[in-house]
Each structure stands twice: as structure tokens, then as C-alpha cells.
Amino acid sequence: MRVPKKLLLGSVIATTAFALAACAPTTAAPEGDGAAEGPExxxxxxxxxxxxxxxxxxxxxxxxxxxxxxxxxxxxxxxxxxxxxxxxxxxxxxxxxxxxxxxxxxxxxxxxxxxxxxxxxxxxxxxxxxxxxxxxxxxxxxxxxxxxxxxxxxxxxxQSAQDVATAGGFLDDIEGKTVTVFAQNNAFGQGNEMAVEAILGSKGAEVNSVLVAEDVTEFTPFAQQVLAAEPDLVFVAWAGATSGAMWQAMSQQGVLDDIPVVTGLGDAATFGAYGEASEQISFLNHYFSGGxxxxxxxxxxxxxxxxxxxxxxxxxxxxxxxxxxxxxxxxxxxxxxxxxxxxxxxxxxxxxxxxxxxxxxxxxxQEMYQVKLVEQDGAFVPELVGTVDADSVAPAEAP
Incomplete structure (x- = not known):
């Protein structure tokens, strides 16, 4: 049972009720009885x-x-x-x-x-x-x-489950297919790993993962681990300043050439990080201004x-x-x-x-978006592919 707690910051000033002369038959509150509702x-x-x-x-x-x-x-x-x-x-x-x-x-x-x-x-x-x-x-x-x-x-x-559900909209039947989650070894990455297991795993996919410590700056060995897993699909969950270096390593090691890759489209600072590989990636998206x-x-x-x-x-x-x-x-x-x-x-x-x-x-x-990156005036910008309604990507209710 919750215990009510009130935040009263500053003083609450009493209000005085003014009598209404010769008006409707309403009785005014006695002077000093009224009080402002809530804190100032x-x-x-x-x-x-x-x-x-x-x-x-x-x-x-x-x-x-x-x-x-x-x-x-x-x-x-x-x-x-x-x-x-x-x-x-x-x-x-x-x-x-x-x-x-x-x-x-x-x-x-x-x-x-x-x-x-x-x-x-x-x-x-x-x-x-x-x-x-x-x-x-x-x-x-x-x-x-x-x-x-x-x-x-x-x-x-x-939340991550909404990302994964949106990614599922890009895929054909994945029963029996291998999905590798490539993510940071933190709460965000682990959450995505669990979401892929719960959502895509429930559809018959075999899910494994390559998790990378947050302080890592050299990603070549991890990209090689992804290749070694021989997945049918790679789901990438990444955030922060190392995104560019990570994608460069994935591209250089041929991951984007050999395996379908689905990832969330990050903030605008990452749009140019994929280079020519942009057209090889399927992007799910939480928000961009044109969505x-x-x-x-x-x-x-x-x-x-x-x-x-x-x-x-x-x-x-x-x-x-x-x-x-x-x-x-x-x-x-x-x-x-x-x-x-x-x-x-x-x-x-x-x-x-x-x-x-x-x-x-x-x-x-809330609704989610499927997006591709297109080159425009020498830069890559997002273009809406489709909108996924809120009910279709609603996460399973927490116990």
C-alpha cells in the first residue's frame, strides 16, 4: 500500500472569498475559509x-x-x-x-x-x-x-522490446534461423539481447550474442566473432560515442556484405557512420523529425x-x-x-x-518507424519506409 506524500514547496497562501452583492442566489464562503489548492x-x-x-x-x-x-x-x-x-x-x-x-x-x-x-x-x-x-x-x-x-x-x-518488434517487420519467416545480437555489455545491450531472445526466439529463431565492454575502442576482433557465428541475421544494439568506430569495423570485416543486418537508426551524428554500407542496413527507428x-x-x-x-x-x-x-x-x-x-x-x-x-x-x-538512409547533397539522411502502429509493437506486459 502506498503512503501518500505531499510536496509543499513555498508557503500556501489563504485566499479570501469575496461576497457577491445582488447576484445569483449563491452563498459566499465566510472570509478566510477558502484556501489555494495545492502548493505554490x-x-x-x-x-x-x-x-x-x-x-x-x-x-x-x-x-x-x-x-x-x-x-x-x-x-x-x-x-x-x-x-x-x-x-x-x-x-x-x-x-x-x-x-x-x-x-x-x-x-x-x-x-x-x-x-x-x-x-x-x-x-x-x-x-x-x-x-x-x-x-x-x-x-x-x-x-x-x-x-x-x-x-x-x-x-x-x-523500450528495447519495441525496437525488436519493429525489426521483426523487416523479416520473413525466421523459424530455425540463427540471429546474432551484437551489443554493448551494459543494461541497454543486455536488455536488447533478452528482448531478441523473447520476441524472435519465440518465433523459432536460435539466438546467440556477442557482447562488448563499454570501454572497448577496437572492434575488429568482435566483428570477426560475429562472422564466426555464421548467423542468418545480425541484430545490432549500440549507443554512444563509439558507434562510428564499431560500424567501421563491421564494414571492414565484411559483416555488412555477407549477412543481413538490422539495427536501430541512432541520432543524427551517426547518419554518416555507415558510409556506402547504408543501403545494406535495415533500420528501425524510434524518432526522426520527418517520421x-x-x-x-x-x-x-x-x-x-x-x-x-x-x-x-x-x-x-x-x-x-x-x-x-x-x-x-x-x-x-x-x-x-x-x-x-x-x-x-x-x-x-x-x-x-x-x-x-x-x-x-x-x-x-507509441508508433515506431522503418527507415532507410539515402544520400542527399553529399550526406546521408533518413527516409521513412513505413510506420508501425503502437499496438503492433507493444511490449509484453511486465509481470
Whole structure:
């Protein structure tokens, strides 16, 4: 059973009811009986990567969050008179650092946390959220383990299972085929490995993996391991600054020439990393600005560009986090139990169209994209191949 906790930051000022003379037969409340509903201010702690290997993802998230907060509050930064004070903190992609920050923020009375570009960070902060009974709006972190981890944690982005399900749309019957997962040996990579096993393995595929430590910078031996496995399909799950070097090694060792490769299309910084091999890769995609076609996406793109940024892979995760924050505060006024109730089962129009917070495990149901890279003016840019509806890629419900 949850214990309700209220965040009351700043003083709550009593309002005086004014008598209405010679009007409708309404009896005004006696002077001093009325009270402002909710606190004057709520502080939200944003814990994400501003430095470290996922700093680029953190930047996209923060740009999206700022645009989303402006959109959801109609430029006021307030929700029904409650001012939202946003405190950004840098976890540098390190779970221990994130836990220290979370404890400091919670100790200061903050009971809404958001952010997490790193899956390891998300899992660690989610644990703190449960222990301290605070709301946690997890960010771009894709590990499936975040979904359903506890009642206090909500996703604001997609998860690995949605990536894998989207990849399945590119494939013919894979029963009896061998699928090799090539990924980083971290929570994100392991989550993808488990998702491929669960989703493609359930369709009869034999799944093996080549997992690479995050600090590795020479990828030739690992590309050779992929070739040695003689797979029928390679599923690549990679994130961060080493993406370019990894793809170069895969290309040089002939993996892309000999074996069908499916991977997620990363942020814009990686579009040129595949070189001529781009046409040999099938890309699943969480977001690029040309994917969705709706007014919310148009508003987000315009706001981010006006602020000097560029909409990218995880911009909508920040935007959606702000939309969910405003919904939680509007309905819950800072009370954690009430904010959880306000989000469970909530459907809304996000940058990717209709988006739903699944009540049972807090997965975020949303459409996904199939994309190819095409050369344009000497550079590679994404082109939409197809849209996969939210129900088709919905992850299995967490127990």
C-alpha cells in the first residue's frame, strides 16, 4: 500500500472569498475559509547525462523537455497556478553518481524525478524512487527491465522490446534461423539481447550474442566473432560515442556484405557512420523529425529549432516527460499517489501521435518507424519506409 506524500514547496497562501452583492442566489464562503489548492511551487529534479558518453542524448532530452514544458503549460511554466521549478543535475552516465544526486534531491524534499539517458542509471534511480516513494519519469533509457520495475516509475520513451518488434517487420519467416545480437555489455545491450531472445526466439529463431565492454575502442576482433557465428541475421544494439568506430569495423570485416543486418537508426551524428554500407542496413527507428505527421511534432520541431537546437532521436522523450509531468501535477498537485493515478492509463497526443501510458506496468505505447538512409547533397539522411502502429509493437506486459 502506498503512503501518500505531499510536496509543499513555498508557503500556501489563504485566499479570501469575496461576497457577491445582488447576484445569483449563491452563498459566499465566510472570509478566510477558502484556501489555494495545492502548493505554490513544485520543484522537479532532472537527472540526466550532460557530460560523459551519453551527453548528446542528455542534450536532446533536455531540449525536448524545455519545448514540452512550454507547450504543455502554454508558455507559463505553471500548472493551475503552481509554478514548476526545474533543477537539472548531471549524472555523467554513472549510476552511483545518479543515486547520490537522487538522495540529495529527495533529502531536499523533492518527490518528482525525471531523466536518465542510461539504462543503468534508470534502474538505479527507479530503486531509489521505490524506497523513498517518489515519482520517477524515466527518460530515453531503453532497458526493458525499467518497465514494471515498481509502481513509482514511468517510461517517457520507448523500450528495447519495441525496437525488436519493429525489426521483426523487416523479416520473413525466421523459424530455425540463427540471429546474432551484437551489443554493448551494459543494461541497454543486455536488455536488447533478452528482448531478441523473447520476441524472435519465440518465433523459432536460435539466438546467440556477442557482447562488448563499454570501454572497448577496437572492434575488429568482435566483428570477426560475429562472422564466426555464421548467423542468418545480425541484430545490432549500440549507443554512444563509439558507434562510428564499431560500424567501421563491421564494414571492414565484411559483416555488412555477407549477412543481413538490422539495427536501430541512432541520432543524427551517426547518419554518416555507415558510409556506402547504408543501403545494406535495415533500420528501425524510434524518432526522426520527418517520421511523424501531426501538429504536436510540428510544434516541438519549431520550438527546438527556434531555441537553436536540432530535433533528434530522444527529443520527443523529453517533450513527453514534460507532458506527463504537467498531467501529474494538474491532477495530483504534488501528491505522489494522486500523480500515479493521474498517469496510469492516460492517453494523449505526443510528438509521435497517440501515446498511452499502460496502466499495468507503465510502458509507453507509441508508433515506431522503418527507415532507410539515402544520400542527399553529399550526406546521408533518413527516409521513412513505413510506420508501425503502437499496438503492433507493444511490449509484453511486465509481470
Amino acid at each position: 511551487e513544485i520543484t522537479v529534479g532532472i537527472i540526466t547525462s550532460e557530460t560523459g558518453p551519453l551527453a548528446g542524448y542528455g542534450k536532446q532530452y533536455l531540449e525536448g523537455f524545455e519545448a514540452g514544458l512550454d507547450y504543455a503549460t502554454e508558455g507559463t511554466g505553471e500548472v493551475d497556478g503552481i509554478a514548476l521549478n526545474i533543477e537539472n543535475r548531471d549524472d555523467a552516465g554513472d549510476p552511483d553518481t545518479a543515486v547520490t544526486i537522487a538522495k540529495e534531491l529527495i533529502g531536499d524534499g523533492i518527490n518528482i524525478l525525471a531523466g536518465s539517458a542510461s539504462s543503468g542509471v534508470a534502474l538505479a534511480v527507479a530503486e531509489q524512487a521505490a524506497q523513498n516513494q517518489v515519482l520517477f519519469l524515466s527518460g530515453p533509457a531503453a532497458a526493458d527491465a525499467v518497465t514494471g520495475i515498481n509502481e513509482y516509475t514511468f517510461r517517457t520513451g520507448r 511523424p505527421d501531426n501538429e504536436v511534432n510540428d510544434a516541438m520541431v519549431a520550438a527546438v529549432e527556434e531555441a537553436g537546437g536540432t530535433p533528434d532521436l530522444f527529443t520527443p522523450d523529453g517533450f513527453v516527460a514534460a507532458q506527463m509531468l504537467v498531467q501529474a501535477v494538474r491532477e495530483g498537485k504534488g501528491d505522489v499517489d494522486a500523480m500515479i493515478d493521474a498517469l496510469e492509463g492516460w492517453s494523449f497526443e505526443g510528438p509521435k501521435g497517440e501515446t498511452t501510458v499502460r496502466a499495468s506496468d507503465h510502458a509507453l505505447l
